[in-house]
Amino acid sequence: MSRVYNFSAGPAVLPEEVLREAAEEMLDYKGTGMSVMEMSHRSKAYETIIQESEADLRELMNIPDNYKVLFLQGGASQQFAMIPMNLMKNRVADYIVTGQWAKKAYQEACIYGKANKIASSEDKTFSYIPDCSDLPISEDADYVYICENNTIYGTKYKTLPNTKGKPLVADVSSCFLSEPVDVSKYGVIYGGVQKNIGPAGVVIAIIREDLITEDVLPGTPTMLKYKIHADNASLYNTPPAYGIYICGKVFKWLKAKGGLSAMKEYNEKKAKILYDYLDESRLFKGTVRKEDRSLMNVPFVTGDEELDAKFVKEAAAAGFVNLKGHRTVGGMRASIYNAMPIEGVEKLVAFMKEFEAQNA
Numbered sequence: 001m002s003r004v005y006n007f008s009a010g011p012a013v014l015p016e017e018v019l020r021e022a023a024e025e026m027l028d029y030k031g032t033g034m035s036v037m038e039m040s041h042r043s044k045a046y047e048t049i050i051q052e053s054e055a056d057l058r059e060l061m062n063i064p065d066n067y068k069v070l071f072l073q074g075g076a077s078q079q080f081a082m083i084p085m086n087l088m089k090n091r092v093a094d095y096i097v098t099g100q101w102a103k104k105a106y107q108e109a110c111i112y113g114k115a116n117k118i119a120s121s122e123d124k125t126f127s128y129i130p131d132c133s134d135l136p137i138s139e140d141a142d143y144v145y146i147c148e149n150n151t152i153y154g155t156k157y158k159t160l161p162n163t164k165g166k167p168l169v170a171d172v173s174s175c176f177l178s179e180p181v182d183v184s185k186y187g188v189i190y191g192g193v194q195k196n197i198g199p200a201g202v203v204i205a206i207i208r209e210d211l212i213t214e215d216v217l218p219g220t221p222t223m224l225k226y227k228i229h230a231d232n233a234s235l236y237n238t239p240p241a242y243g244i245y246i247c248g249k250v251f252k253w254l255k256a257k258g259g260l261s262a263m264k265e266y267n268e269k270k271a272k273i274l275y276d277y278l279d280e281s282r283l284f285k286g287t288v289r290k291e292d293r294s295l296m297n298v299p300f301v302t303g304d305e306e307l308d309a310k311f312v313k314e315a316a317a318a319g320f321v322n323l324k325g326h327r328t329v330g331g332m333r334a335s336i337y338n339a340m341p342i343e344g345v346e347k348l349v350a351f352m353k354e355f356e357a358q359n360a
């Protein structure tokens, strides 16, 4: 067996320990004589899995009691519609557009009401986070929306926007559990898990209770109401059961690693190795304004498309895979999520130095 260093933006690398454990439990989960995949979501064994997963996530993120944790399906993209359907009581919301994902969420919200683009960094291909300290927040906005870590462009909010009292809704798909967060500053925190937590197919939404009501937009399907999932503890219908089980294992792995403060320290150390090199390299350079750099997604270029392609190809042959940048931006991107070991980044930088020596 040989594992590569997988720098994919998502679905992405998972902790090897978790994969091994899941493999061991594949045919017989704890004496049940079946795989978690084959088990009723109403069984005692599964009830324990989903309840422990929620409890561990609550502990890791220090989630206050007045927030619900929902395990949902449909990808992060489904939330682009679910959020306005459930939250747009006045049919007004403010969006800060810092990349493709925020833009898609904004466009989806336009279907349901008056979505205002109150700030954007599109003028410089989303290479920075705009100043959000004093934005023209709409008087009657139901919420203010951000994408906190921009997976494609590699930017991250270091300070949350001043929402002037409006609930903040944040897509944290690509920075979920990468560092501690103060949940109480948000109305909704949500993310697809396939970037930093588990297998595609699960979306976790952490929602302040007062935002979960029957008062949704007319025509909202039952399955898209937060309340139905909250009232049924994410078991209204069959949840993405196996995916949640893997997420639960990752939560336990994170706890064993020392929780989110320890993860932040580790992620900063990893990212620094790569950014320090990008800052000194004569061949490669980072594409993001320094103060807005993401710890998770690191885009870089040589400035020459052919050389970029050569690098991606040679890196893959050397065991560093999925370094090609997003199809909309080109260049390279190294996604260095929680489960990417520090050796992976050290070895990548060593490889980049070699490539630079041969190609500069």
Ligand SMILES: *Cc1c(COP(=O)(O)O)cnc(C)c1O
Pocket (backbone or CB within 6 Å): 010, 074, 075, 076, 077, 078, 101, 147, 149, 150, 151, 171, 172, 173, 174, 192, 195
């Ligand atoms: C990947 C990603 C999405 C889309 O996720 P899907 O699960 O494919 O819908 C949305 N937002 C962010 C920030 C992402 O990184």
